[in-house]
């Protein structure tokens with residue numbers, strides 16, 4: 001809260017700003033060491049088919065185990081990684097680790113499911129992105145069809161540029177999912193022009209879907225549009241049975257959210273989901 005009541009208010013403001021800046025600089029310095037020190041790791045959140053509760057994929061979500069601050073979420077440090085250019089290194093590590101882990105799960109007899117990896121805009125525009133990712137796939141042994149990249153609508157803003165990148169990625173067999181769909185500014189015409197395999201309905205439309213008719217209408221429309229465009233659709237942020245029922249009623253059976261499971265470290269993921277091929281409703285909610 002900024003109070004402009006004379007000298008004291010001003011001092012309060014600058015000291016706040018100073019503290020924030022100080023913290024950011026500290027995080028920036030620490031982040032440079034995070035990878036070499038092995039402080040980054042991935043959690044995995046299941047994507048489940050509602051009809052039979054079968055796991056169909058996982059999303060890899062990066063975390064940072066900071067030596068004094070505890071576990072930091074990507075919302076805290078990904079922006080810093082982007083501002084400082086460290087995102088290339090971090091993003092490469094995430095891709096390699098996600099592919100390595102999924103290949104290991106496949107090899108161990110786990111279900112042949114996909115792993116979804118979030119790409120930041122800078123990574124998306126990185127030169128030789130496709131070759132870079134193909135290199136990682138080769139190195140880890142994961143087949144391209146088991147990797148799904150999550151991008152956001154804003155990355156498609158320049159269709160000339162994004163079209164080239166997306167066509168290249170798609171031609172190599174990698175799947176593309178539009179994350180947080182409905183919150184960005186993408187032109188709907190891009191959806192038919194570009195090789196997008198999946199729409200991921202943003203959590204903000206799900207939160208109040210049981211009481212908000214507009215949210216329900218938007219979600220139903222996205223689902224129907226995806227079907228007409230022959231795309232996959234998945235809803236994220238499903239927390240309750242009531243929300244789940246509305247999605248299923250509207251013909252969206254692919255679900256990601258706390259209702260099925262929070263994001264889990266690899267070990268817990270195995271224990272909960274890969275012991276048997278089926279998962280139970282509500283696992284991980286307790």
Ligand code: C2E
Nearest residue numbers: 061062073074075078094118119120237238239257258263
């Ligand atoms: P996202 O890709 O939209 O990921 C979904 C976020 O929603 C995750 O937060 C997940 O923990 C959370 N979530 C899942 N189900 C539920 C639910 O039922 N209720 C609620 N309230 N939340 C749910 P997280 O892990 O904090 O990640 C936040 C964002 O950080 C991600 O949003 C993604 O944009 C970004 N991110 C995560 N990992 C990476 C990464 O490796 N690289 C890049 N560039 N960005 C990443």
Ligand code: MG
Nearest residue numbers: 059118150179
């Ligand atoms: Mg995502």
Ligand code: MG
Nearest residue numbers: 179180202236
């Ligand atoms: Mg999302």
Ligand code: MG
Nearest residue numbers: 152179180202
């Ligand atoms: Mg997001």
